[in-house]
Amino acid sequence: SSNIVVAIDGYSSCGKSTLAKALAKQLHFIYVDSGAMYRAVTLYLLRKNIDLKDPAAVEAVLPEVHLNFHARDYQTHILLNDEEVSDEIRLMPVSENVSAVAAIRSVRHEMVKQQQRMGRSKNIVMDGRDIGTTVFPNAQVKLFMTADPKVRAERRFKELQPNNPDITLEEVFENLAHRDYLDTTRAESPLIRAEDAIILDNTNLTPEQQLQFALDKVEPFL
Numbered sequence: 001s002s003n004i005v006v007a008i009d010g011y012s013s014c015g016k017s018t019l020a021k022a023l024a025k026q027l028h029f030i031y032v033d034s035g036a037m038y039r040a041v042t043l044y045l046l047r048k049n050i051d052l053k054d055p056a057a058v059e060a061v062l063p064e065v066h067l068n069f070h071a072r073d074y075q076t077h078i079l080l081n082d083e084e085v086s087d088e089i090r091l092m093p094v095s096e097n098v099s100a101v102a103a104i105r106s107v108r109h110e111m112v113k114q115q116q117r118m119g120r121s122k123n124i125v126m127d128g129r130d131i132g133t134t135v136f137p138n139a140q141v142k143l144f145m146t147a148d149p150k151v152r153a154e155r156r157f158k159e160l161q162p163n164n165p166d167i168t169l170e171e172v173f174e175n176l177a178h179r180d181y182l183d184t185t186r187a188e189s190p191l192i193r194a195e196d197a198i199i200l201d202n203t204n205l206t207p208e209q210q211l212q213f214a215l216d217k218v219e220p221f222l
């Protein structure tokens with residue numbers, strides 16, 4: 001039989017990557033953070049001062065962007081042209097611009113192509129926005145995660161605060177709302193639940209409960 005793909009999509013800061021990592025670790029699957037790829041492309045464009053509103057200018061430099069993953073302990077270590085950028089891609093300049101970059105057609109085509117290659121022969125858990133709809137429409141298991149927006153902002157705020165002492169909860173809330181708006185309304189593969197995706201609202205669930213929920217869905221395919 002073929003390899004198993006678990007697709008985890010949903011809104012920003014819903015705990016997708018926390019669940020995806022735990023699931024991959026438990027099952028010995030490969031974890032791929034597709035959002036990190038859009039973030040790394042965004043970082044490259046910002047550093048090069050490329051006009052993000054100019055799709056042709058963005059497309060022209062895409063061949064200069066080489067992304068690689070180093071999987072250590074099921075964390076995401078992403079390399080942009082051999083430089084580890086895992087921390088820098090989480091900072092506000094990238095977070096504020098990534099959804100605009102992710103709306104560009106040529107960027108999505110390139111990322112989707114690379115993502116499909118990663119899931120062609122291996123068992124993987126991939127999280128993102130269009131994994132169950134566009135990247136792997138035939139994934140055996142599709143989860144669509146959601147949670148109360150206030151709870152999501154508080155979680156993300158706690159995560160960012162240690163390294164960003166000036167950040168405010170309002171700023172984080174606004175960024176999440178803005179990204180969700182752009183992600184759900186863009187023309188090119190917008191964030192939407194695949195018809196066969198199972199909804200997982202984790203507002204009141206512990207990480208352990210979420211893991212068990214997901215394991216139960218994958219079990220029949222093992």
Ligand code: C5P
Nearest residue numbers: 034035036038098099102128129130179
């Ligand atoms: O998952 P994360 O929040 O790091 O993703 C950052 C941004 O990348 C999202 O807000 C979205 O604009 C974009 N993205 C996407 N498709 C994916 C993964 C992420 O458009 N599969």
